[in-house]
Amino acid sequence: MKKTVKRYKVFLLLALANIIIGLVVPEIGERSLDLTRVNLMEMLSVLPPIFVLLGLLDVWVDRATMIRYTGKGSGFKGVLISFLLGSAAAGPLYAAFPVAGVMMKKGSSLTNIFIFIGAWSTTKIPMLTFEAASLGLPFTLTRLALSIVGITTIALITQKSLNDQQKEQLYKLHQTQ
Template sequence: MALLKKYRFAVFSLAVLMTLFFFDTPQGITALQVTAFSVKEMLMIVPPIFILLGLLDVWVPRETMVRFMGTGSGVKGVLLAFFLGSAAAGPLYGAFPIAAVLMKKGTSYRNILIFLGAWSTTKIPLLLFEMTSMGVPFMLARLLVNIPGILFIAWLVDFLISDDERQRLYLNAEHLAR
């Protein structure tokens, strides 16, 4: 029963897919093809991310991460968080396991938020696509809005979150990163 409760969303989605397949077979086949494509794509992205996470966890000592991205890292930590997030490839769901390992290694909460913001909005492949399809002025205008926005949101959330909540998040991240 606990297993069913844990995977209730997947079971519900499967039931909806089967119902759709029963009532509208062509639409059900299309939905099944889209689902299979998404699962295949995810299986091609997630294993390399977890391999890199394992290497990061083993090769980078906690003291090094605290020095470069911890609470006292200042501008150096912010720039490194931006660089790591911008240089990343893959969908946003790949950033969250990395963020959990960074939290386990002692990265400040603000730098975690900057990393996630950079991953979602300033990735280098995205910038290259924008530059070629929409032009340099658009790309630069978006960056000039997004970068201060990421910094402001990271600062605001870091300021508003209580120490108890921050501690709970770090404990959850450490539990998940095992």
């Protein structure tokens, strides 16, 4: 019980702050509460399938397969698979982090994991069609071309920024979960 309260401390404090603001400036408090509710409902409709998939991925795909396709030395094929995996996803970026955690546990290379994250953030296929419909095809295609280069570059930079010991620590962190 005490542990639970501690874990949710920040949330509880923020909720309290929201209530206080609501008492002082009812207008802002009310709107904020409304927005939080709408967002929560929306997230709850998107998140469960992602987490179920994550669970299935963890149970059904064994480590050897994951290493073969996206591990160190999977080369261009691994990059391509990570791009496709990320692009096929749906949902906000923060939902990708736990999936990335499972990929790490299964032995994907860090570069590929960051490519997966980048693809999830930017090149999701449903989002691209929607972007083209709202902002036009030239805008979308220019941005997509830049993003593919950018995502790969960011993945390499992030991976290079960690030394071997830090990488090992990261992998270890996800082994235990």
